[in-house]
Amino acid sequence: MKKFMMMFAIVMILFLAACGSGENNGKGQNGEIVITTTTGQIADAVTNVGGDLVEVEALMGPGVDPHLYQATQSDIRKLGNADMIFYNGLHLEGNMGDILEQIDSEKPTKAVANGLPDDQLQQDMENPNEVDPHIWFDLDLWALVVNYIADELSEFSPENEEIFRENAENYQEELEELKTYAEDELATIPDESRILVTAHDAFGYFATAFDFEVIGIQGLSTDSDYGVADIQDIVSVLVDHEVKAVFTESSVSERAMESVIEGAERRGQEVTIGGELFSDAMGEEGTEQGTYIGMFKHNIDVIVSSLK
Amino acid sequence: MSYEMWIILTGSLVGVTCGTIGCLLIIRKMAMLSDGISHTVLLGIVLAYLISQSLSSIYMLIGALIIGMLTAFLVQFLYNRGIHTDASIGIVFTSLFALGVFLVSIYARQVHLDIDHVLMGEITFVPWNRLTLFGVDLGPQAVWMLGTVLVINTVILIIFYEPIKISSFDPVLATALGINVVFIHYLLMGMVSLSIVASFESVGSILVVTMLIVPGATAYLMTKRLSTMIAVSAMVGILGSVVGYAIAYWFDVSIAGAMSVALGLIFAIVFILQLIIKKMYQRSHRGKIHVT
Numbered sequence: 111m112k113k114f115m116m117m118f119a120i121v122m123i124l125f126l127a128a129c130g131s132g133e134n135n136g137k138g139q140n141g142e143i144v145i146t147t148t149t150g151q152i153a154d155a156v157t158n159v160g161g162d163l164v165e166v167e168a169l170m171g172p173g174v175d176p177h178l179y180q181a182t183q184s185d186i187r188k189l190g191n192a193d194m195i196f197y198n199g200l201h202l203e204g205n206m207g208d209i210l211e212q213i214d215s216e217k218p219t220k221a222v223a224n225g226l227p228d229d230q231l232q233q234d235m236e237n238p239n240e241v242d243p244h245i246w247f248d249l250d251l252w253a254l255v256v257n258y259i260a261d262e263l264s265e266f267s268p269e270n271e272e273i274f275r276e277n278a279e280n281y282q283e284e285l286e287e288l289k290t291y292a293e294d295e296l297a298t299i300p301d302e303s304r305i306l307v308t309a310h311d312a313f314g315y316f317a318t319a320f321d322f323e324v325i326g327i328q329g330l331s332t333d334s335d336y337g338v339a340d341i342q343d344i345v346s347v348l349v350d351h352e353v354k355a356v357f358t359e360s361s362v363s364e365r366a367m368e369s370v371i372e373g374a375e376r377r378g379q380e381v382t383i384g385g386e387l388f389s390d391a392m393g394e395e396g397t398e399q400g401t402y403i404g405m406f407k408h409n410i411d412v413i414v415s416s417l418k
Numbered sequence: 419m420s421y422e423m424w425i426i427l428t429g430s431l432v433g434v435t436c437g438t439i440g441c442l443l444i445i446r447k448m449a450m451l452s453d454g455i456s457h458t459v460l461l462g463i464v465l466a467y468l469i470s471q472s473l474s475s476i477y478m479l480i481g482a483l484i485i486g487m488l489t490a491f492l493v494q495f496l497y498n499r500g501i502h503t504d505a506s507i508g509i510v511f512t513s514l515f516a517l518g519v520f521l522v523s524i525y526a527r528q529v530h531l532d533i534d535h536v537l538m539g540e541i542t543f544v545p546w547n548r549l550t551l552f553g554v555d556l557g558p559q560a561v562w563m564l565g566t567v568l569v570i571n572t573v574i575l576i577i578f579y580e581p582i583k584i585s586s587f588d589p590v591l592a593t594a595l596g597i598n599v600v601f602i603h604y605l606l607m608g609m610v611s612l613s614i615v616a617s618f619e620s621v622g623s624i625l626v627v628t629m630l631i632v633p634g635a636t637a638y639l640m641t642k643r644l645s646t647m648i649a650v651s652a653m654v655g656i657l658g659s660v661v662g663y664a665i666a667y668w669f670d671v672s673i674a675g676a677m678s679v680a681l682g683l684i685f686a687i688v689f690i691l692q693l694i695i696k697k698m699y700q701r702s703h704r705g706k707i708h709v710t
Contacts, residue, residue: 180672180675181540181542181543181672181673182542182666182670182671183663183666183667183670183671183672183673183676184670185542186421186422186425186542186545189546190421190545205540206543208547209543209546209547212547212548213546216546
């Protein structure tokens with residue numbers, strides 16, 4: 111018993127000693143503003159607006175679904191050391207949203223969805239009570255988000271306001287180009303084929319912006335299970351509209367999709383998996399799909415090549 | 419206090435609270451009841467939401483507490499009618515949990531009320547979920563909540579220590595001595611539910627189930643005295659959260675997960691040591707017999 115107590119005391123002391131060191135707060139190496147974001151999309155936008163003046167880290171890395179995100183130890187440092195935090199809002203972050211609201215009293219912690227006018231937000235397709243949080247699939251909304259980020263950064267660091275504004279404008283031009291590209295490409299898809307069947311309905315804004323009909327198998331959250339009735343409904347739609355392809359997502363399993371394809375085949379409708387779309391998560395860092403624009407382009411190309 | 423210290427403190431509070439309660443469950447051979455209750459509270463949370471239409475944690479706490487008690491009551495009810503404890507826990511917990519899932523998928527689909535999200539406090543975010551009264555920042559909410567539960571548990575345990583001990587080891591003797599065994603049972607179940615719900619809110623389900631069973635089981639290997647067992651169990655709980663935090667820091671993983679792993683490791687080490695000590699004791703004993 112005594113030995114146990116001794117061991118216990120020693121471990122505790124060693125640990126506390128190890129803990130005490132290695133605390134550094136705020137400010138990056140060259141005086142950058144340290145910013146933590148929840149999703150990769152927001153991190154990308156902040157990087158584009160802030161340029162060299164910011165150091166950005168995302169809590170949810172490539173391939174991590176916000177609905178299934180699990181915090182790790184380093185997230186404490188990321189949240190604790192940041193000068194500013196940006197998150198999506200509209201309940202995308204689940205319960206973490208409450209925590210983030212509380213952190214706002216300590217340091218600027220902003221939901222980018224605050225930068226959007228209410229009338230531009232749309233209801234979730236399945237649940238009329240809830241606002242669809244997947245705002246990054248509407249390029250116009252995303253341009254507003256970029257503005258909002260520029261506003262908030264300027265408030266934090268007024269002396270750099272001009273740089274932020276200029277960066278934001280340049281980036282918005284890129285988004286505008288992307289929009290033209292998307293419209294031109296998607297125009298090649300005949301009207302009757304404009305049906306997007308995906309594993310979960312993250313594409314509501316996309317559908318409105320580019321005049322698609324979206325059908326998701328699972329509900330809003332990737333967590334909820336799909337019902338047998340859902341699958342049968344979708345199979346019927348596939349057969350009725352002669353849909354050529356369905357899409358998988360980087361953050362959702364293929365199992366549900368496969369049962370849909372099988373069901374359609376049994377009823378004589380040949381359906382292929384059109385390819386992988388990025389929905390909640392972006393691609394690996396360093397690749398083209400690891401940026402917001404690259405990810406969006408990838409989605410457009412995949413959709414066009416399989417539905418044309 | 420740094421963020422790290424708050425998290426370790428929270429983990430330790432869960433360790434002590436659940437470690438203590440866990441001992442009482444283990445000597446009553448009801449360890450699995452903690453697993454059961456930690457699932458059935460979902461039903462309580464869902465019902466609380468459906469009735470109050472709010473996601474506020476006070477309603478959820480009350481709902482969870484009531485269903486926790488109901489679980490204990492139903493298990494006891496079935497047991498009294500001749501079904502073994504393990505079987506009756508299995509029956510009650512799966513059906514109440516299933517009812518909870520059922521209700522979520524019918525009524526609460528819109529809300530982010532999926533099992534993971536409601537139940538999951540996340541220990542990583544504890545330092546930021548603060549309690550402010552009259553504009554004064556009093557530190558993390560979880561620490562206050564767990565601290566309160568710990569005080570309540572300790573007071574009950576001190577007042578009712580003898581009756582709890584006797585009725586756990588020998589219910590017949592306890593009844594003969596005039597102890598209200600049924601009251602003690604539900605008192606204990608109330609403590610279990612309260613501890614589970616409070617810990618759930620703060621640190622999430624994995625860690626709660628681990629903390630309820632593993633420290634007590636480890637302590638049970640080392641001693642057979644209830645008072646010592648409770649003390650050792652509480653210390654194992656603290657040790658687990660400290661070592662677990664170190665593991666989480668090292669590998670940059672989920673803190674609650676790492677603490678559970680640490681507790682598993684502690685149990686394994688104690689188990690092996692205890693085997694070795696037993697072997698050595700037997701050998702030296704045999705040797706003595708040979709000599710004389």
